[in-house]
Amino acid sequence: MSTHEHDDGCLHRMDAAPYVLGALEQSELQAYRTHLEGCAACHQEVVELQIVVNELPASAPVVPAPTAMRKRIMATVRSEAELLSAAGAAADRPARPVSRWRSRRFSLVGAGGALATGVAVLIAVVIATGSSSKETIIRGKTSGPASMAQVALHRRDGRSELVVAHMPQPALGKIYEVWLSHGKHSPPQPTNALFSPTGSGNGQVDVPNSLHGVKEVLVTTEPLGGSTRPTTPAIIKVTLRA
């Protein structure tokens, strides 16, 4: 990271505050993030102002959470924990440990019950793939911050997993999100698979959706929690055969 001109000379110095408040326009975000990587003064200001923004939630009037909310959340959490531990016991596959990243596998729009069912289906698939069926591995292309990374998509019995190595950590407050592209005519479809690599740059994440009709598997950098539309250009592209 090289230092930029002196503080006040930077053209972007007024953008740190709207950035940390989430008030930059979508169209400005990418350029500003790129700028931050090279401007020590702006980076420092963002870090300092972010500390203030982190305290802003405390200024919201305190309203007790509905008691039913915790019950609903915990019903889903418990059923997923049981399913995941069942999968962990059944998945006796030394070469392929259960992913250390549980992806945000299914849309959360529905009720907890529907979601738990979705996870159950997925786990069943995971267990069923313990056999020695054929695996295909497709190498991906990387660019931007991920240009030094190695990427491969592993497919076996309809289950797909994206495996990365030498992948940098996403920026503060960001996470990588997996998308499926069906072609140029439609926007990439979010997958609910979010990940960040380990400190050593390794990682694997399940690609939860079917890859039927998918042309490319993409990865972008998104705010924590993921986005419904990509907010940054793809840094990983895996092209599937038609």
Add this chain to the structure above:
Amino acid sequence: MPRLRRASVNSKEKLRKLADEELMELVAGNDAEAFEVVLERHEAAAFSLAYRICGKRSVAEDVAQEAFLALWRSGARYDRTRGSVRTWALGIVHNRAVDSLRRTGVHERRRASDEGIEQTLEAPERTDSQAIDKAVSQEIRGALGELPQEQRRVIELAYFGGFTHTEIASMLGTPVGTVKGRMRLGLQKLRGHLQGWEAVGT
């Protein structure tokens, strides 16, 4: 029906003595009971933030619920060097709440008349017995209250209203540069207040 869980090894009482960061290590191993303790600690702050942004209980509940499930599912990715669990959780809530505003068109209505913002601002404060740091809450509210009104307004419109700087500029009939300047000045003043407090951001 619930079967014996690995998590039951840890009694709730023991879990409640752990720091959030330690609990998240258990959550990374799919420990639902550890997650419940995290949820107990932060659900009020999360719901309050979601409610402040969305202005509707049902929407706020959906947003907070989604955020906590995302937190549960990404527990293995929590990195303590990047800030507290609370900050991480509330960051997810904020993102999702603003997304929800922008998606549902509530945002459009508020843009036409930003009274909604003022209404939620004036919402009667309720007391709550749960573990939220009331001292910090009062301090930050006090500090916001001391800001010049035009600075406080742009910060709140952006952070709680989900408006961009250009939207705020057109709402207020003010140049964009002025809006950005007010945001910056306001946040810098708040930072001055925060620096006077102990252990901020640690």
